[in-house]
Amino acid sequence: MKTPDNAPTECRQVQSVLDTVGRRWSGAILVAASRGARRFVDFRRTVPGISDRMLSVRLKELETLGLLRREVIPSTPVQILYEPTALGRELLHVLQPLFRWGEKHLDEVSAATP
Amino acid sequence: MKTPDNAPTECRQVQSVLDTVGRRWSGAILVAASRGARRFVDFRRTVPGISDRMLSVRLKELETLGLLRREVIPSTPVQILYEPTALGRELLHVLQPLFRWGEKHLDEVSAATP
DNA sequence: CGGGATCCGAAAGGATACTG
DNA sequence: CAGTATCCTTTCGGATCCCG
Numbered sequence: 142m143k144t145p146d147n148a149p150t151e152c153r154q155v156q157s158v159l160d161t162v163g164r165r166w167s168g169a170i171l172v173a174a175s176r177g178a179r180r181f182v183d184f185r186r187t188v189p190g191i192s193d194r195m196l197s198v199r200l201k202e203l204e205t206l207g208l209l210r211r212e213v214i215p216s217t218p219v220q221i222l223y224e225p226t227a228l229g230r231e232l233l234h235v236l237q238p239l240f241r242w243g244e245k246h247l248d249e250v251s252a253a254t255p
Numbered sequence: 256m257k258t259p260d261n262a263p264t265e266c267r268q269v270q271s272v273l274d275t276v277g278r279r280w281s282g283a284i285l286v287a288a289s290r291g292a293r294r295f296v297d298f299r300r301t302v303p304g305i306s307d308r309m310l311s312v313r314l315k316e317l318e319t320l321g322l323l324r325r326e327v328i329p330s331t332p333v334q335i336l337y338e339p340t341a342l343g344r345e346l347l348h349v350l351q352p353l354f355r356w357g358e359k360h361l362d363e364v365s366a367a368t369p
Numbered sequence: 370c371g372g373g374a375t376c377c378g379a380a381a382g383g384a385t386a387c388t389g
Numbered sequence: 390c391a392g393t394a395t396c397c398t399t400t401c402g403g404a405t406c407c408c409g
Contacts, residue, residue, distance in 0.1 A: 143291065144287065144290045144291045144292050144297060144300070144301045145290055145291070148286070148287060148290040148291070148292070148301045149300075149301055149302070149303045151286050151290065151354065152283035152284075152286050152287055152301060152302050152303060153283070153303055154354060154357045154358055154361060155282040155283055155285075155286050155350070155353070155354050155357065156279070156280065156282055156283040157357060157361055157365065158282075158353055158354065158356065158357035158361065159273075159276075159277045159281075159282045160279065161364060161365075162273075162277075163273045163276075163277025163278075163282075164277075164401095165270070165274065165401080165402075166270065166402095167273075168269040168270055168272075168273045168277075169266035169267070169269055169270040170266075171269075172262070172265050172266050172269050173258065173262060173266055176258045176259055176262040176265065177257065177258045177259070177262075178258050178262070180370085180371085181370070181371050181372070182370070182371085183258060186258070186263075187258045187262045187263055187266060188263070188266050189263045189266060189267055192402080192403060192404080193371085193372070193373095194372090194373085194374095194402075194403075194404085194405095195401095195402065195403080196371095196372090197371080197372055197373075198402090200372095206364045207363060207364060208364070218370060218371090218409095219370080219371085220370085220371095221370085221371060221372090228360060228363065228364075231356065231360070232356055232360075234352075235352035235353050235355070235356045236269070236353065238348075238349035238352060239269075239272060239349050239350065239353065240265065240268060240269050240272065241349070242272070242345065242346055242349045243268045243269065243271060243272035244268060246342060246345070246346075247268060247271055247272065249321060249342065250275060250320045250321060250322070250342070251271065251275075253319050253320050253321050278381090279381080279382075280382095294390080294391085295390070295391050295392070296390070296391085306382080306383060306384075307391085307392070307393090308382080308383075308384090308392090308393085308394095309381095309382065309383080310391095310392090311391080311392055311393080312382090314392095332389095332390060332391090333390080333391085334390080334391095335390085335391065335392090
């Protein structure tokens, strides 16, 4: 069958999106933020199994991507807060259907993975 | 801030979903299938930049996950057709919002990626 | 608390060549 | 056409230690 001429463009786009938000831990971190995680320790507790290093790396990435905003509170000791930007919240919103699909079907697909 | 007790579970789930469908090329291949690609050459043409090897690997993965069905047509030469399963179509459906988000915002985030 | 620096093994994935 | 096989580089990410 012949695919439409714009199909390659669509493929590029989905790939770009998934290459950025589909990396390991990124989605989980965003979800954690949407559920109220704000400080480094919050994320560490909320995202199961993540290491300090990867959390640090991913937080910086998501900040660079404009999905999280990093805020420094000049208290003693200093507090760092992360919260979703408008763009991040929008992304979280469109990710919701994907998560619900996972809840429903993750057992089916993971049963097929060995 | 305190996150809900089920937040870690949610994080696990989103991570599992993204770990399976978020791998390189997987999303693009699914989209190609949704746009009419059926045969190996179709996918090769429709997914820009993919190699034969990765296409082969991913097709097999997606088949194992139950997202694509592989059908052998005993003609000469033999034809192999891939098409989305019901599960695959459902996944594609929930991926749509994500793609549209990418269309709208990919320039913003990629501008921040250097 | 909120990370950064370094090291290192594992895994992913690209290039190329080959096949029935 | 529809892949495999092999090789080889790059990247990922875990462990550990350290810092202000």
